[in-house]
Amino acid sequence: MELSIFNDASKDGSAEIIEKWKIKLEEVGVSVIIGTNDSSQPRGVGFAKNQAVIQSSGTYLCFLDSDDVMMPQRVRLQHEVAIQHPNSIIGCQVRREPLDSTERYTRWINNLTQEQLLTQGSGAIASHILKFQAQENPRRKGRAVFTSHGPTVIMPTWFCSREWFFHVGRFDEGGKGVPEDLLFFYEHLQKGGGVFRVNRCLLLYRYHPQAATHSVLEETIWSHRVRFLEDRVLSSWTSFTIWNAGKQGKKLYRSLSPANQKKVTAFCDVDEKKITKGFYTYEESEERPKPKIPVCHFRDATPPFVICVKLDLTGGAFETNLDTLNLKEGMDYYHFN
DSSP: OOOEEEEEESSSHHHHHHHHHHHHHHHOOOOEEEEOOSSSSOHHHHHHHHHHHHTTOOOOEEOOOOOOOOOOOOOEEEHHHHHHHHTEEEEEEEESSTTSHHHHHHHHHHHTTTTHHHHSSSSOSSSSHHHHHHHHGGGGSOOOOOTTHHHHHOOGGGGGEHHHHHHHHHHHHHOOTOHHHHHHHHHHHHHHHHHEEEEEEEEEEETTTOOOGGGGGHHHHHHHHHHHHHTTTTOOOOOOEEEEEEHHHHHHHHHSSSHHHHTEEEEESOOOOHHHOOOOTTTTTSSSOOOOEEEEGGGOOOEEEOOOOOOTOOHHHHHHHHHHHHHHHHHTEEOOO
């Protein structure tokens, strides 16, 4: 076992704490490698993570953020799965601290099924079986996850082989405001990587306002997600329906490229006012006449769907409506919520 730490110009006493633990860990046989950025300014999360990997020598990488706590059996259990799936990112379930922080998010990351780790994550072909199914059905080409939460296994839980990490190509080092974990996850999926989760709580995942993740602007995440959706799914669809004729559905439509806007055959909803109006006019368009997209009830809409309805917020009403259509996630619809 080896512990690789990179101190990215911290000024909070981290260096002293690290040195104390270095002595304790090496006394019990754990090698500790410490790297530092001695400049006055930090280089960012992506840079620090890359440096920690580069200076290490392990065959497998187990990531841990400095503000989280991992359980004693984490390395062993994730390593067992990683051996079986060498080209995959292995995650785990988490316990949030404080317990009542980001409750919906925590339920989401802990309860996704194995298939949903891909269909609600970001975009690769999930397995040899799904690759075969994609050949049989072109609409099944992009097994993707596009939910607003980001990667379906959160970065502080990642475990992967060193070889695969460098095959994907390291974290983006753009610094503050760059979603380096999301971009790495997208690249991982584009290169055919798998996603698995150990269904045990192996990480105490701490929430606090100073976390680096809060420096990433919502619009930055949105832009990356839209471009990935267009590349991985919409490029193989000739037409589709946006499920949500409200704010989020319209925002998605306006964010699409002109070519993909033309593929939108309708918005669908359950709101009688929106349905009665009958259409959405794209007022910002420079086309004349301005595009008018029909709005219909979800039962009258034609799949495939891009769904822009938030999960776990309607007391199960939306989920029940979706279930009545007997559709297949990853083929007939994708979540973009």
